[in-house]
Amino acid sequence: KDNSTVSITVVGASGDLAKKKIFPALFALYYEDCLPEHFTIFGYARSKMTDAELRNMVCRTLTCRIDKRENCTEKMELFLKRCFYHSGQYDSLDNFAELDKKLKEHEDGRVSNRIFYLSIPPNIFIDAVKCASLSASSANGWTRVIVEKPFGRDSESSAALTKDLKQIDHYLGKELVENLSVLRFSNLIFEPLWSRQYIRSVQLIFSEDFGTEGRGGYFDHYGIIRDIMQNHLLQILTLFAMETPVSLDAEDIRNEKVKVLRSMRPLKLEDVVIGQYKSETRGGVVYPGYTDDKTVPQGSLTPTFAAAALFIDNARWEGVPFLMKAGKALHDKRTEIRVQFRHVPGNLYKRNFGPDLDDATNELVIRVQPDEAIYLTINNKVPGLGMKLDRSNLNLLYAARYSKEIPDAYERLLLDAIEGERRLFIRSDELDAAWALFTPLLKELEEKKIIPEYYPYGSRSPIGAHYLAARHNVKWGDLD
Ligand code: BG6
Numbered sequence: 038k039d040n041s042t043v044s045i046t047v048v049g050a051s052g053d054l055a056k057k058k059i060f061p062a063l064f065a066l067y068y069e070d071c072l073p074e075h076f077t078i079f080g081y082a083r084s085k086m087t088d089a090e091l092r093n094m095v096c097r098t099l100t101c102r103i104d105k106r107e108n109c110t111e112k113m114e115l116f117l118k119r120c121f122y123h124s125g126q127y128d129s130l131d132n133f134a135e136l137d138k139k140l141k142e143h144e145d146g147r148v149s150n151r152i153f154y155l156s157i158p159p160n161i162f163i164d165a166v167k168c169a170s171l172s173a174s175s176a177n178g179w180t181r182v183i184v185e186k187p188f189g190r191d192s193e194s195s196a197a198l199t200k201d202l203k204q205i206d207h208y209l210g211k212e213l214v215e216n217l218s219v220l221r222f223s224n225l226i227f228e229p230l231w232s233r234q235y236i237r238s239v240q241l242i243f244s245e246d247f248g249t250e251g252r253g254g255y256f257d258h259y260g261i262i263r264d265i266m267q268n269h270l271l272q273i274l275t276l277f278a279m280e281t282p283v284s285l286d287a288e289d290i291r292n293e294k295v296k297v298l299r300s301m302r303p304l305k306l307e308d309v310v311i312g313q314y315k316s317e318t319r320g321g322v323v324y325p326g327y328t329d330d331k332t333v334p335q336g337s338l339t340p341t342f343a344a345a346a347l348f349i350d351n352a353r354w355e356g357v358p359f360l361m362k363a364g365k366a367l368h369d370k371r372t373e374i375r376v377q378f379r380h381v382p383g384n385l386y387k388r389n390f391g392p393d394l395d396d397a398t399n400e401l402v403i404r405v406q407p408d409e410a411i412y413l414t415i416n417n418k419v420p421g422l423g424m425k426l427d428r429s430n431l432n433l434l435y436a437a438r439y440s441k442e443i444p445d446a447y448e449r450l451l452l453d454a455i456e457g458e459r460r461l462f463i464r465s466d467e468l469d470a471a472w473a474l475f476t477p478l479l480k481e482l483e484e485k486k487i488i489p490e491y492y493p494y495g496s497r498s499p500i501g502a503h504y505l506a507a508r509h510n511v512k513w514g515d516l517d
Contacts, residue, residue, distance in 0.1 A: 040147050044150070046079040046080075048127065049082055050079075050156070059154060060099065066448055067112065068109060077144075080121070087122065133168040151178070155182065166184075185206075187259050196465075204468060206272050206463055210445075212409060212443045213405040241270045242515050246369050254333075260343075266343060268471070271361075277374060295466050306478065308347070309345045312341065313492075317496070342363070342490075343361075346361075371407065372405040374402070375401075376402075377514060384397070414429070414430055497516065
């Protein structure tokens with residue numbers, strides 16, 4: 038019989054992330070019977086709330102995939118009974134000591150394992166970690182603290198902040214990102230092509246069709262490069278580009294990822310284009326610009342869009358541009374990895390293509406979200422007596438192929454945290470190497486007060502992004 042218990046304390050329980058992601062993910066894990074037999078969930082935040090009020094709040098925001106199923110009310114009630122609340126300051130040893138007392142009551146003499154999920158702004162991470170570990174760490178089991186990026190603003194602050202913490206990047210928990218290694222290492226047809234010999238460019242594209250509405254206070258301090266590129270997109274890049282790890286063990290994978298980062302050139306000003314969205318009126322609706330947001334300081338130069346060209350100087354990838362593009366308030370929401378292959382040498386069908394042979398190269402697209410998919414663009418003969426070619430897709434659309442809903446990234450991350458699986462967590466040497474690539478550029482952008490290129494809310498992207506790609510002899514694949 039299992040004599041241990043896991044207590045999960047969501048610090049910052051009344052915040053957006055907790056409501057939208059953490060509690061729903063915990064409920065989904067409970068629904069799927071993935072939580073241990075004995076577990077307790079505590080919400081911790083400054084506002085005064087009773088257990089019943091917390092349950093009410095959680096209940097209203099269980100908007101996860103499970104929520105769509107029928108017959109989950111009973112499970113939801115059982116889950117809510119395991120949720121409690123403690124009100125306290127984030128920097129109070131005493132308040133955390135009170136929490137410790139309550140946790141002990143629930144643990145009822147069992148081996149106590151504790152997770153603290155810090156769903157609070159980064160500037161109070163350190164205090165909260167100190168207080169939680171001094172006043173409320175487990176006396177006879179393990180204690181794990183989870184923090185989400187941004188871990189600092191540059192190399193120095195990151196090093197100070199992240200010592201001894203578990204850092205997550207929720208993009209690593211996404212289904213299609215998990216699948217990247219499966220695709221590469223368990224199919225004979227991809228790995229032999231996975232190098233500069235056959236791949237002309239790799240593009241990592243993140244776009245959102247909404248601005249920073251209401252999150253300006255946080256966002257303005259960081260900007261899109263720190264918010265998305267230096268972590269989410271860079272993590273995908275390292276998984277994409279790493280050598281075959283010795284095994285699937287977390288350390289082996291992270292060893293390979295860090296090698297990729299250390300083979301990369303730190304970014305220079307000429308490798309990037311930055312942008313900021315401005316207000317736009319469409320169909321009589323006014324979409325506010327970034328600086329129209331009350332939480333954003335007037336005249337802010339913080340980029341809400343960035344495009345960058347990165348290079349990995351190793352035998353596999355030398356000379357292949359890895360283009361990244363990330364932006365808010367663009368025309369659609371998507372995250373994609375696009376792999377553009379080289380031309381077919383001596384192509385027999387050259388004259389059957391239009392004037393631009395680039396239009397005939399193969400492209401492999403891994404669509405991380407929404408409408409998860411993997412497709413490969415190939416050239417094909419249009420049926421008929423003539424010899425006309427066109428481009429078609431070999432298409433694996435997840436919704437058509439799999440009936441099971443795709444778990445939210447946070448479910449996987451929380452489960453891994455409970456089970457002590459480190460594969461999806463960022464090791465501190467990885468983080469150091471990631472910051473080393475971006476810190477000089479970020480400092481230069483700020484010191485020189487580089488003015489972003491303004492783009493209308495809802496547009497495709499600032500024009501500079503096209504010039505950047507053109508300088509490297511490629512086109513963005515998502516604009517076809
Ligand atoms: C977060 C960023 O890490 O990721 C947000 O801080 C962004 O700015 C979000 O909106 C996107 O995550 P997802 O999972 O919705 O694509």
